[in-house]
Amino acid sequence: MPPRLTGLLLILLAAQAFAEPYTPTEDSSILERLPPGYRDNAARLRTLRAQQAAAPADPAAVAALVEDYLQQAQTSADPRFYGYAEAALAPWRDAPSPPVAILWVRALLHQARARPVAALADLEALLAREPDAARAWLLRAQVLRLRGDYPGALHSCDKLLGRVEPLLVAACRSSVLTLQGQAAKSAQILEKILAVSTQASSAAQQFARSVLADSAVRRGDAAAAERHFQAALALAGRDSSLLAQYADFLLDQQQAAAVRELLKDDSRDDSLLLRLALAEARLKGAQQNDYNTLLQERFAAAERRGDETHLADRVRALLVLFDQPQAALPLAQRLWARERTPESARLLLSAAAAANTPQAAQPVRDWLRVTGLEDVRLPGLLQEAGQ
Amino acid sequence: MSIKPGIQGLRAWLCVVGILLGTGPAAAHFSFYSGPLTTPADGAVTAAPLGVTQYRTTSGDIFMGNLDGLVKVARRYVEKTNEPLWRLKLADELAYRAQITGHMDDTVAALGEVRQALAANPALPGGWLLSARLRQTLHDFAGAEADLAQAQAHGAAAAALADLQLSIDYALGRDVFAALQERAKRDPGLYSYADLADAYLERGDFATADRLLTEAEKLYTDVNPLPLAWLHVQHGLACLRYGAVVRAHAYFAAAHERLPQYSMAAEHLALTKAVLGRADEALVLLLYAEDQQTNNPGFYGALAFVEEKLGDTAAAVAADQRAQALYDELVERYQEAWWQHAAEYHLERGDSARALELARKNSELRQTVASLLLLARAELQAGHPDAACTAWNRTLATGRKPPEVTRFAADFAQCPRA
Numbered sequence: 042m043p044p045r046l047t048g049l050l051l052i053l054l055a056a057q058a059f060a061e062p063y064t065p066t067e068d069s070s071i072l073e074r075l076p077p078g079y080r081d082n083a084a085r086l087r088t089l090r091a092q093q094a095a096a097p098a099d100p101a102a103v104a105a106l107v108e109d110y111l112q113q114a115q116t117s118a119d120p121r122f123y124g125y126a127e128a129a130l131a132p133w134r135d136a137p138s139p140p141v142a143i144l145w146v147r148a149l150l151h152q153a154r155a156r157p158v159a160a161l162a163d164l165e166a167l168l169a170r171e172p173d174a175a176r177a178w179l180l181r182a183q184v185l186r187l188r189g190d191y192p193g194a195l196h197s198c199d200k201l202l203g204r205v206e207p208l209l210v211a212a213c214r215s216s217v218l219t220l221q222g223q224a225a226k227s228a229q230i231l232e233k234i235l236a237v238s239t240q241a242s243s244a245a246q247q248f249a250r251s252v253l254a255d256s257a258v259r260r261g262d263a264a265a266a267e268r269h270f271q272a273a274l275a276l277a278g279r280d281s282s283l284l285a286q287y288a289d290f291l292l293d294q295q296q297a298a299a300v301r302e303l304l305k306d307d308s309r310d311d312s313l314l315l316r317l318a319l320a321e322a323r324l325k326g327a328q329q330n331d332y333n334t335l336l337q338e339r340f341a342a343a344e345r346r347g348d349e350t351h352l353a354d355r356v357r358a359l360l361v362l363f364d365q366p367q368a369a370l371p372l373a374q375r376l377w378a379r380e381r382t383p384e385s386a387r388l389l390l391s392a393a394a395a396a397n398t399p400q401a402a403q404p405v406r407d408w409l410r411v412t413g414l415e416d417v418r419l420p421g422l423l424q425e426a427g428q
Numbered sequence: 429m430s431i432k433p434g435i436q437g438l439r440a441w442l443c444v445v446g447i448l449l450g451t452g453p454a455a456a457h458f459s460f461y462s463g464p465l466t467t468p469a470d471g472a473v474t475a476a477p478l479g480v481t482q483y484r485t486t487s488g489d490i491f492m493g494n495l496d497g498l499v500k501v502a503r504r505y506v507e508k509t510n511e512p513l514w515r516l517k518l519a520d521e522l523a524y525r526a527q528i529t530g531h532m533d534d535t536v537a538a539l540g541e542v543r544q545a546l547a548a549n550p551a552l553p554g555g556w557l558l559s560a561r562l563r564q565t566l567h568d569f570a571g572a573e574a575d576l577a578q579a580q581a582h583g584a585a586a587a588a589l590a591d592l593q594l595s596i597d598y599a600l601g602r603d604v605f606a607a608l609q610e611r612a613k614r615d616p617g618l619y620s621y622a623d624l625a626d627a628y629l630e631r632g633d634f635a636t637a638d639r640l641l642t643e644a645e646k647l648y649t650d651v652n653p654l655p656l657a658w659l660h661v662q663h664g665l666a667c668l669r670y671g672a673v674v675r676a677h678a679y680f681a682a683a684h685e686r687l688p689q690y691s692m693a694a695e696h697l698a699l700t701k702a703v704l705g706r707a708d709e710a711l712v713l714l715l716y717a718e719d720q721q722t723n724n725p726g727f728y729g730a731l732a733f734v735e736e737k738l739g740d741t742a743a744a745v746a747a748d749q750r751a752q753a754l755y756d757e758l759v760e761r762y763q764e765a766w767w768q769h770a771a772e773y774h775l776e777r778g779d780s781a782r783a784l785e786l787a788r789k790n791s792e793l794r795q796t797v798a799s800l801l802l803l804a805r806a807e808l809q810a811g812h813p814d815a816a817c818t819a820w821n822r823t824l825a826t827g828r829k830p831p832e833v834t835r836f837a838a839d840f841a842q843c844p845r846a
Contacts, residue, residue: 172481192489199688203681207708214716230715237708237738 082113093129103129104142111149115281119309123350126150141171148180155350157184157379175204182213189381189408191217205245208238212249219256220383222413228256247276251283258290259383261417266290281310288316293418297323308332311339315354318362333362352376356388366395374401381408383416390422399427475642477660477682483645485653488687495525506541515545516555523562528654530691530724532758532765538562553584560592564599566765567793572596598623601796601826605631618644618655622662630797632829634670641666657687664696669831676700684713691721695730707737725754729773752777759786764793771802780810791819797828801836808839817843 089109093102107126114122127134130150133143144167151160164181167174182197198213211234218227235241235249250273257266270287284307288300300320307313318332340355353376359369373392376385386405393401406423408414486494502518505511519541526534539562546555556579563572573596580589594611597604608627612620621644628637641663648656664679677700683693694717698710714731721727728751735744755770771786787806791799804819820840823833 172479196487196489196688200685202684202709202713207706207712210709211712211716214712218716226719233715234708234712237711237740 082117085109086113097132100133100140100143103133104140104146107146107150111146111153114153116279117281117309120311121309123150123153127154138166141167141174144170145174145177148177152180152184153350154348155352155379157188160184161188173204175201179205179209179213182217186217186220187380187382189412191221191412206238206241208234208241208245208249211235211238212245212252215249215256216252219252219259220412220414222415224256224260224415228253228260243276247273247280247283250276251286254290255286258293259414259416259418263290263294279307281307281313285310285312285316288313288320292316292319292323295323297321301326308335311336311343311351312354314339315351315358318358322362336362349375349379352379353384353388356392360388360391360395366392366397370396370398370401377404383414383419386414387416387418387422390419390426394422394425394427402426475638477663477679478645478656479682480686483648483656484651485656485686486651488653488689491653491687492528492689495521495528499525510548512545512549512552512555515541515548516552516558519545519558519562523558523565524654527658528687528690529720530726532723532762535562535565536762539566550578551582553579553582556582557584557588557592560596564592564596566762567599567767568764569596569600569794598627599796600794601799603827612640616647618648618659621647622659625666626662629666629669630828630830632831632834634666634831637666638663653687654690657683657690657693660686661690661692661696664700668696668700671831673700673703677704689720691717691724691727695724695726698734699730702734702737707734710734711738723754725751725758725773726769727751728754748777764789767793768799768802771806775802775806775809778809780806784810784812795822795826797823797826797830797833800826801832804840805836813842816840821846 086106086109089102089106093099093106096102107129110122110126110129114120114126126146127150130143130147133139133147136143139147144163148160148163148167151157151163161181161184164177164184167177168181171177178197178200182194182201185191185194185197194217195214198210198217201210201213211231215227215231231249231253235246235253238245238249241249250269254266254269254273257263257269267290270283270290273283274287284304288304291297291300291303297320300316301324304313304317304320308317314332314336318329318336320326321329321332336358340351340358343349343351343355352372356369356373356376359365359372369388370392373385373389377389379385386408389405390402393399402423405426409419409423485491499518499521502514502521505514506518519538522534522538522541526532526538539559542555542559542562546552546559549555556575560572560575560579563569563575572592576589576592576596591611594604594607598608605627608620608624612624621640625637625640625644628634628640641659644659645656648659660679660683664676664683667673667676667679677697680693680697680700683690684697687693694713698713701707701710701713710730711734714727714734717727718731728747732744732747732751735741735747751773755766755773758766759770767786767790771783771790774780774783774786784806787799787803791803793799800819800823804816804823807813807816807819817840820843825846
């Protein structure tokens with residue numbers, strides 16, 4: 042089998058996992074490429090599953106298992122872990138007043154599955170009972186930032202002071218301020234804090250670097266963005282959000298081949314598959330149609346499940362890969378109602394322009410006036426979207 | 429919203445205590461506190477600040493949003509109607525906001541509005557009272573007393589007059605201890621207890637002050653976050669003056685959590701964090717607040733201290749130079765309002781001539797134990813031992829014994845007793 046087809050076969054296998062059983066004919070057949078650290082993760086999972094099975098009503102055991110699933114979903118870019126997490130949490134799904142440990146993982150899961158309102162409700166309930174729960178404040182800050190509630194997000198960031206390492210507080214604050222017309226200043230402060238935070242954890246450093254990279258991208262400083270992305274990627278294992286962020290940057294920099302190389306083993310995650318497909322399309326590669334077909338199948342399946350986790354990716358695919366602006370616009374509007382981010386703004390502007398519906402871009406214009414968001418990519422899109 | 433500054437005033441800037449606790453020119457260049465990190469007070473007293481979940485007040489964001497809104501509305505009405513009462517309303521809100529943000533411009537603008545209102549209608553007792561309060565804030569004590577006389581002539585309430593007179597008397601170093609005791613007994617409340625606590629601190633009685641400040645918390649029944657945040661800062665300062673840095677940090681943190689926009693809380697919290705070896709946390713606090721504090725020399729003094737703790741000498745020097753420039757500017761513009769703070773700053777930096785010049789002016793203006801001690805230290809640093817001893821004896825003659833007097837007593841051990 043030509044090597045470049047191996048990846049495709051694996052993608053197809055993954056997609057058809059629940060359709061038709063595959064029986065390998067040779068011992069050397071590759072069934073699946075396992076992510077780095079798989080053995081350790083699998084051993085840990087086995088332990089957690091056993092603990093949960095031994096005490097199915099123990100919220101701590103359930104929470105530990107769910108949290109591990111969610112962590113693995115993020116680091117392995119394998120969305121099946123979200124499904125496992127949903128299943129493990131099923132007994133507590135609609136519990137009105139579950140234990141704090143369950144509230145925490147349920148909020149995490151809600152946010153990971155793009156259900157911010159539910160996530161916030163669980164976080165509020167958690168914080169009412171445990172006002173010192175730093176990680177809940179941090180997640181709340183992130184959720185509110187995505188919702189465009191910047192004062193609320195900053196308030197949550199402030200709650201972290203003295204409760205977590207200072208670099209995390211700084212990254213939290215800068216991640217909000219950078220969206221409020223203070224991109225350069227907030228990056229400058231964060232760089233300064235990063236420089237003095239010699240004892241900071243790699244997680245905090247990675248978070249700070251990703252905030253700095255994002256800020257640099259929006260300010261049009263490609264060299265700084267590249268530097269921060271590289272530093273962030275070097276700090277920890279593969280993180281699907283960071284990879285998607287970096288892939289977008291590379292695509293903006295016309296480096297599709299680099300994206301193909303970066304993500305060649307990460308097609309299980311819909312977001313990363315989209316970036317791979319976008320790169321393949323730019324390169325007019327042989328796998329373009331296969332990726333597109335796979336994406337369509339994934340999005341159709343998500344729609345059937347009512348899963349809107351990858352709404353932004355669907356809008357982008359409809360606009361860029363499938364040339365369906367009329368279908369993209371209502372989804373972009375739905376995304377905008379859920380998330381006020383530079384990305385959702387760009388998608389709504391693009392969809393409004395492609396669907397020749399300039400009035401649909403008005404909410405973004407209003408938002409830009411209020412927030413003062415700086416993004417070098419926006420003026421062109423605003424012009425395309427028309428008045 | 430009304431102004432309730434309390435005896436100590438709400439603008440007891442960062443440097444008042446911070447620099448008093450320094451060790452003079454031999455100390456580190458950007459000195460804040462070099463005493464012990466803990467004392468028996470850290471462990472012996474178990475009282476802790478009232479947390480936001482134990483007593484809820486309006487969130488800082490909402491509170492500041494409302495205050496900004498009130499300023500805007502009042503300003504609009506002033507522009508539209510030129511009505512003196514709206515000017516007083518605008519002045520009141522501006523002055524209140526200044527207490528939180530530390531923005532001197534708001535205080536000065538407030539006084540300007542009051543004076544315009546009184547020029548248009550001198551028969552406004554509330555206007556004279558407000559003017560007196562603002563002038564006191566700016567250390568124009570003669571002007572404040574003249575305003576009080578006007579307020580009385582125009583029928584101001586006796587209680588309000590007495591309250592303000594007490595406040596001015598205290599700020600001038602007059603003995604009002606009995607009056608403060610009587611007021612706290614007659615009208616127990618957050619401010620009356622806090623003011624009495626400060627008087628006990630001046631007498632070197634930390635335990636009673638500590639108890640009164642703790643009691644003051646319990647007497648608060650409003651949802652306005654500022655009075656409690658202010659009280660926490662006062663309690664933190666009291667702890668700090670007696671070396672209880674860990675407890676001071678807890679009170680400053682409580683104040684900051686209750687009202688993050690309160691500049692005094694943020695500055696003191698940052699400084700105590702730095703003293704406690706958490707300079708990186710302090711830097712986070714200060715750098716993100718810088719945009720709101722560009723005219724505050726105390727802020728830059730704190731930043732210089734923190735930067736130096738972190739080993740960034742260039743940044744520390746830059747912040748210190750900014751602080752110096754701001755002190756010079758403020759002394760130039762507002763004179764007596766800044767003499768004491770600027771003198772303390774220059775004394776700490778070892779600029780003896782400038783410190784002495786300002787300390788002398790300040791001690792002529794008011795003869796509090798703090799201003800006399802400052803003068804004694806400035807004279808000593810400038811190489812005038814006789815004048816230093818004279819000032820030191822005047823300090824002792826006040827009969828007050830705040831911790832700073834004990835701290836610096838060794839410097840004046842050779843002075844002949846008066």
